[in-house]
Amino acid sequence: MEYVIEMLNIRKEFPGIVANDNITLQLKKGEIHALLGENGAGKSTLMNVLFGLYQPEKGEIKVKGKSVKITNPNIANDLGIGMVHQHFMLVDPFTVTENIILGMEPKKGLTVNMKKAEKDVKEISDRYGLRVDPSAKIADISVGMQQRVEILKTLYRGAEILIFDEPTAVLTPQEIKELTQIFRTLISEGKSIVLITHKLKEIIEVCDRVTVIRKGVGIDTLDVQGTTPNDLASLMVGREVLFKTEKTAADPKEPVLEIEKLHVKDSRGITAVKDLDLTVRAGEIVGIAGVDGNGQSELIEAITGLKKVTSGSIKLNGKELSQLKPRKITESGVGHIPQDRHKHGLVLDFPIGDNMVLQTYYQSPYSKGSILNNKEINKQAKKLIAEFDVRTPSEFTEARALSGGNQQKAIIGREVDRDPDLLIAAQPTRGLDVGAIEFIHQRLIDQRDKGKAVLLISFELDEVINVSDKIAVIYEGRIVAIVDPKETTEQELGLLMAGSKRKGAGEEANV
Template identity: 80%
Template sequence: MEHIIEMLNIRKEFPGIVANDNITLQLKKGEIHALLGENGAGKSTLMNVLFGLYQPEEGEIRVNGEPVKITNPNIANDLGIGMVHQHFMLVDPFTVTENIILGKEPTKAGKINLKKAKKEVRELSEQYHLHVDPDAKIADISVGMQQRVEILKTLYRGAEILIFDEPTAVLTPQEIKELISIMKALVKEGKSIILITHKLKEIMEVCDRVTIIRKGKGIGTVNVNETNPEELASLMVGREVVFKTVKKEASPTDVVLAIEELKVKDSRGIEAVKNLSLTVRSGEIVGIAGVDGNGQSELIEAITGLKKVTNGKIMLKNKEIQNLKPRKITESGIAHIPQDRHKHGLVLDYTIGENMVLQTYYQEPISKMGILNDKNVYDKARKLIKEFDVRTPDEYTPARALSGGNQQKAIIGREVDRNPDLLIAAQPTRGLDVGAIEFIHQRLIEQRDHGKAVLLISFELDEIMNISDRIAVIYEGEIVAIVNPKETTEQELGLLMAGSKRKEAGDTANV
């Protein structure tokens, strides 16, 4: 029997939308099979059908040749299907062991047998080379380690088929390398893997076959050794995609943002930003490279007024703005594309039109004497929807009904339209496909070329390398180096991000 999993002619509908339209995916035993598609193409929906979170309207699932009905994730687990979610499902105050056994705890005389559990976790982690400390608390370990715990959770439940949902979104280059080795080792041990991703480089490196979905329809399955990234990109978006962002040399002029000796505490009262100094000039993109959790969030929150500064200055065009109210800072010429579009970028139940005026609703002509002018709200929205290619049925559609890429375009349209002096773009393409990434990168470069200062914070090293004019590396709340993208490598950046110092003297000059 060739296929361990067969999803045949799957159709999944939601009100007003067909998310999966007659899609077939067949997974061979012992292969790593990529599921590739744009945002909103239906990849996650298809995998949620396989994992029992959704029920299909039509189609059949077979496991080892036998038709099955997977009505919830427990049945999926019993059938040997495990899912490593993009947003980890871990309990921070619990230990590694407690998280792995949660819901399947071994007991002795009515009590949880932690000794036995730890032994099992240790054996599993050695067998699959997933070295973790069974006693460590989740809150104290790195993102890469947390992911290993997620993988061990599925293995502990006896998974033979592992679904990885965008597993490299928050990892450093070194952690990505480790994850690729882990996936290869799992396959050697007889496991089979489905990898949901839009990163073509990873598909070429680790996958055997790839199934492409476009706008809810299956485009086909190809062997990785018979294709290339350009072909995969055009199958995925239906047109040719430019990978290398074309941009002219930057011509920076005046300093727009100057940060001096900044200190900011995190929500636990621990210093997250320490004596950080940085400048961003008009007409340049400064990228901040760093592993998640090294003070990036606190830095952005301090600049945008969402967090108090305990020491130091933030100057916007020579005026101090630290500790001012967020609206005052916004009005002084800062636009902000937040790193979490759902939490901080949109009100999901508001229409796209209403979301487009969240920063200007109290100003004329959007409102007068405190009363909103609906016509002007939706006229403005229609203009921005067209200009920023936001694909939505209309401007009255709730924001939550749009795909991630279109939600992001709406936020960028709203922020850029305000004509800011400084544009802060935090994870602007997180979780987006190559088509949307290409569009957003062009928009950021356009802002730079219009003489704006752009501060880009991203965990995606290709993004930082591709569009930054200068790269500042942040480690434990400090800028440890400033490098020229043309004179560095992903490898060197990865090492700097992990805390190793550069050999040459005077590298942190020009801060």
């Protein structure tokens, strides 16, 4: 059997940790090969070795049977290897075309031939069904479109082998369907794909084979046909995983969050939240279901004080919040797990320990006057790292060095430990593996069972149905229906999210 890529007995070490312990991965031509593992299992590290971003301590890499040394990404590109990273590497003020040709600009004399560049980008875009406007600015296009630009970047450089690192972590269900179609087109053109993921449904749907790694060790490589999500989850986590969150029926008490006739404008000055009413009670989880861009971000920013309210009322335990500063809102009893952990959840260059007290560092016992008490900060960090299973060499490790899932667990630990009356969880399991998802869902339910109010905003419909006690559907900035998760389906929610009316929706929307 000839493989297009062979990574044989790869070992990669970092100070105090073996990230890849003699892992072997073999990719056949024309296959979609999944690389499956928990957050922090070493998946991205292994692919960063293949792409030349890291150098292995031991092992051999072969491309089409020939042994190669990949000491930087340019060599990987020359060998026909392209990588689409989980966190996109694009320049926001540049156009789509400018980003794609960066470093490989076609010249006309001494200037860049933009006409030719745009024509080339359009040709590749049309050929693979990527449908991207070559002249649009990155800052103005959706996350799904930005990902297409990253794919085009690799194809423009002539990639035959494409590595996708958690490609659906930030996509809507519709965009995921479109990406699946793009994968099939790429394979039909003779490309080969390595898909780093922890989404078991995706592996079953699109992959041919799967290599499972756990805590840096290769566990098994098997054909996807004939395997089940439960088999894969057990291999990945090392134990049986419950896909359904066990919870008792909710016992809602008094209202904690009351929103009435809320209007909020987006960054362009367009009204994104219109006449929105919503109540979340103590002891219940209210899930918000909606297609991305229907006012969810503006609603969260209004509640947390990050965006000014145009009109309307937001009350927490009967007290008006809408005119308060973010810190005052936090101190009033609001916890916030933000949807973008890098932009709004962490200071990536700070140690993870300092990130654990970002909301409380100015309070006793973490500081006295303007002097930080590092001993107390590190003690608190150690406690949360243990309690929330944050996998890190130590509390002094920079936040950016942790995997996405462990960064998320650190944020959730910080917010839950403050014991807020209202916990806002926005995309809390985005980019997480089944083990971490199970853990986080349980934490949200624990908060509910302690009599706290939880507002869950998620694009994952199965998550909204599984975890919520009540689902509010948002469409064009309004709550258009409130449904019981036990009495609805993904299909019905999908229709409501697209603006279809539901019998009695008018009365239910004001529940």
